[in-house]
Amino acid sequence: MLLPWEYGVRNLARRPIHSGLTLFALTTVTLLIFVVVGFIRGLERSLAVSGDPNVMLVYSLTSEENIENSSISAQIPDLLAASLSATVKHFGITHHSPELYLGSRVTTADQSPGLGLVRGVTPTAPLVRRTVRMTEGTWPQPGEVMVGRLAATKLGVPTEVLKIGNQIEMEGQAWQISGTFAAEGASFESEIWCDLSDLQTATKRQDLSLVAMLLKDRTASSEVDLFCMERKDLELRAVRESEYYQTLQQHYRPVRILGWLIVGLVATAGIFAGLNLMYGALAGRIRELAMLQVLGYKRVAILVSVVQEGLVLASAASLIAGTFAVCWINGLTVRFTMGAFALRIDSLAILSGCAVGLLLGILGALPPALKALHASVAINLKAV
Template sequence: MLPFTYALRNLFRDPSRLAQTVGGAALVVLLMVSAAALNHGMTQVLSASGSPNNVIIMGAGSEESIERSEVHLEAEAAAATGIDNTATILGTPAVSGEITYQAPIRTESGKEEPALLRGVLPKALLVHTTVRLLEGTFPNSGEVMVGKLAHRKLGIPENEIAVGKTLYFGNVAHKISGTFSAPGTVLESEIWFDRNDLSTLTQRDTLSAIYARLDNPEDFDNAHVFTLLRNDLELSALREDDYYSKLESFYAPIKIMIWLTVSLVAAGAIFGGLNTLYAAFGSRTREMATLQSIGYTRKALLVSLLQESLLATMSGTLIALLIASLFLEGITVPFSVGTFTLTLSPSVLITGLTTGLLLGTLGALPPAIRTLAPKLNKALRS
């Protein structure tokens, strides 16, 4: 086998070729890491948003979207008494009728952006157990409470939705009474209104859905039986985690498009890299033949060429991961139902490292084999 230092020295034979190889590998790996982080972040936030203990009671036929669902007001009281084994906290059933609505919200600076609004009463906190009040108070009439990441959804600086600021729904002003967190869920991107206020503003006399928290996830059948017994209310029960799983399936085509786009760009970079390696290795045919004539086997030479390629591509991989950690880690990305945070999880890092390894091996094999293919006497005369 050739010494490892031989491959290392050959890297710096042509600085421009080295820069192209390292830069191309860094670009491809960075694209793959970005795509993996986007898909992972979206999947994580949707899977974490649903609790197995929570049941969503929606209008029959509207199971695909809470925003399109309509539930009669009297159904909330009926659910609180009609669903067995509902969690009870300080004597209050954990049942919350809520309005979910998407509409433009205007800030004091005049910027108007669409936001996901939720009309709630204080008992919503009995159901949405991940919600924690960070600052201020729960909203009363004329007030709103904003999620910690709502400013990302609106595309505005965080200080524009600080406690004490004002948001406008149409021409109606609402003072921000508090800020809340709900780590890893879409709730953190929402704006919570007093339910009666949002009902008036949206001119609706129905709820979007009723959320009920069960003592045990296995008691879901009790909620399902309730909807069957109350045919007059035209209801349907769905586990909250199942609802968000369906949303994840809805976004599957977007994830596929992300991978396809990245793959097309990566393919262009890979073909460019192959051309560079063909030119680089092709100019060394006589050198490879000389090494064979002094006793080195084609296998040893192939390994050395692969080492050289891997050194370049893995250097590019490390540069890409460094860039990702500096500029991608922690970025929040808005989408229709909320926001999610990009994280360099183990699976994302493995995607980047695997991409670098494949670039260094599969990308170098064709030009390396072509370089070593000619017979020794012909290669020495080339």
């Protein structure tokens, strides 16, 4: 026969300070798990949504896998358009986007300098970068830029500093912010976009970093590959955008592994903290537990009741931490080497956080309860 459910719940209310402290400790640990898993999931999502499988990136063979280091001739887009039939073409406009992409020191209106990611584009860019949506303002004209939703985070400045009409300084020139854009969580959101020829003039460069091409279908990439293979003199490489970001995922694998390691460490520390608290709690209840045995309750029934107490506290902690994470942590933006991304409390994060929270409740209660029930009833009844 099990102890009544209410017995365990009422026991928690008998020691409000102790229960409150345990609840606080469990909530903190579970919240930490949510933050770390949210970080990993945010990073993964940012890279996953950045790659369009129908977009092919053509850039320099010598730049390895870093587009920022790429330099190709400004004639390449025209050459590609003339040589390939694989690119989408509507109303006489080829859907390709010649781009100059670089990291540059950006000084904002509040005079705080930061390293920004700048992309010089032409008006055909939205035809290829299909996730990009202007959220406010207008497309940048000469001397103007438009900023991504997470550009302020990347620069480490408040969002208000990058309001439309404000000025920023980069490459020795002042630029006015004409608009803002979003890109469904893709890495473009941490970038600053401006007119390609404007950026080329400001940086005194005539080359390009890459050409992004929207292909008719996924099999059309072979044609682009063949072109790059045949034109050895151009030293080009073609990579599907989704594959490019998958490669970046591989680069960030150690970070993700480290993240999961932190989850494990925090969970382990939490379990030890829980064990410590439960040992303290049960040390003063040895006679009570012995009395329950005298009344006829089996050790298993008492054990289940003690675990139930831990579980109730852990469930409450998981709910509090989960609610806090979903309401206040989900969507928080963080700066990272490749730009910025939003923490993401998705189903996996909730599952991981709650699972660890509940595990803390069970594993924290089991050993002290087993220890308390191990000694004989007679000895326990005389315990001080």
